[in-house]
Amino acid sequence: MKYLPRIALFLAIPALLLALPWWTLIGATSSGAVFWIGTAVFLLAYLALPASMFLGHGPAQSDAASIVGDTLLGVLWVLFSWSAIGTVLGFGLAAAGVDERARIVAVAVLAVTVALVAYGVFEARRVPRVRTLEVPIRGLGAGLDGLRLVVVTDTHFAALNRLRWSERVVEVVNSLQPDIACHAGDLADGSVAKRHAQVDPLGKVEAELGRFYITGNHEYFGDAPGWIEHMAGLGWQPLRNQHEVITRGGDRLVLAGIDDPTGAGLPGHGPDLRAALDGAAPDAPVVLLAHQPRQVADAAAAGVALQISGHTHGGQIWPFHYLVRLEQPVVAGLSWHGGTQLYTSRGTGFWGPQLRVFAPSEITVLVLRPE
Incomplete structure (x- = not known):
């Protein structure tokens, strides 16, 4: 009985995503054989989505099922969103007295959906664009002026084999000549045994002053201890509620990292900013790696100069x-929170649906400057 609300929600979401598109494309526009065939296609999608998501992301962890389920989820989200917009358009056409408005809306929604899905797949699978920003840091010494932090995050290596993509990302990162390389979490979905081949190219990243990694929430949906150990084996230093002092030209910078809040359910894991900053030089500015932007509230209270998130x-x-914004204070970009700056990356990869629509991926270069 305790699982009934969760099961009901699991079945209600596909129904919601499908009901409005069904009405837009089938219910309001067709009859006879077209109506019944179209309805059967939507019913099949309704059955396939929860089944494939459960088989793909549940205990079975079927890669084939997860590809089907994730793809359906992404396409249906695009179709639902533009069906909602099409409904508003239909009201406008009705007010203007346009005939055949239901068919006009249906054709427009279908055309836009097809175009955006094609564009979204291209955007998701391409090597991310490089985004470079200069960030003023209070108290940064002259010896650290121009320090280059190259950030990748949310690579989400999963069922789709993106080994070549991983290798090309590493090529781009190395071409940027980072002083420090950072991975801000959500490395992979799945076990080390299944996903390590896609992750292993990260061992070739070159950064003179170090390579640093923190956990995201998705590590804790799988094997967080295994991924922490694996990244350490590739030469990336996990920052688990700890810090390192970066020194150049006689000046110091504290680079700290904390666990994702999801880790609190695993013994010995979970964020502890106080422990991360314990013993840090009080006169050195702090750059903090924290996977979720909402962790900036604690960072601001601790006097952190810059938090980097994904x-x-x-x-x-x-x-x-718009839904992400209900949970997180920022969706992307550089923002101020009290005396603390927060940089939120759009991420280097993608989760689930291999789609990115109006949210391009990025490899980020943060160039630190004295304030």
Whole structure:
């Protein structure tokens, strides 16, 4: 009985995503054989989505099922969003007295959906664009002026084999000549045994002053201890509620990292900013790696100069960013929170649906400057 609300929600979401598109494309426009065939297709999608998501992301962990389920989820989200927009358009056409408005809306919604799905797949699978920002840091010494932090995050290596993509991302990162390389969490979905081949190219990243990694929430949906150990084996230093002092030209910077809040359910895991900053030089500015932007509240209270986060994917598939904004203070970009700056990356990869619509991926170069 305790699982009934969860099961009901699991079945209600596909129904919601499908009901409005069914009415837009089938219910309001067709009859006879077209109506029944179209309805059967939507019913099949309704049955396939929860089944494939459960088989793909539940205990079975079927890669084939997860690809089907994730793809359906992404396409249906785009179709639902533009069906909602089409409904508003239909009201406008009705007010203007336009005939055949239901068919006009249906054709427009279908055309836009097809175009955006094609564009979204291209955006998701391409090597991310490089985004470079200069960030003023209070108290940064002259010896650290121009320090280059290259950030990748939310790579989400999963069922789709993206080994070549991983290798090309590493090539881009190395071409940027980072002083420090950072991975801000959500490395992979699945076990080390299944996903390590896609992750292993990260061992070739070159950064003179170090490579640093923190956990995201998705590590804790799988094997977080295994991924922490694996990244350490690739030469990336996990920052688990701890810090390192970066020294150049006689000046110091504290680079700290904390666990994702999801880790609190695993013994010995979970964020502890106080422990991360314990013993840090009080006169050195602090840059903090924290996967979720909402962790900035604690960072601001602790006097952190800059927090680097991911998690949001910039919404990944428009207009999902409006829902992300309900949970996180920022969806993407550089923002101020009290005396603390927060940089939120849109992420380097994608989760689930291989779609990015109006939320391009990025590899980020943060160039630190004295304030």
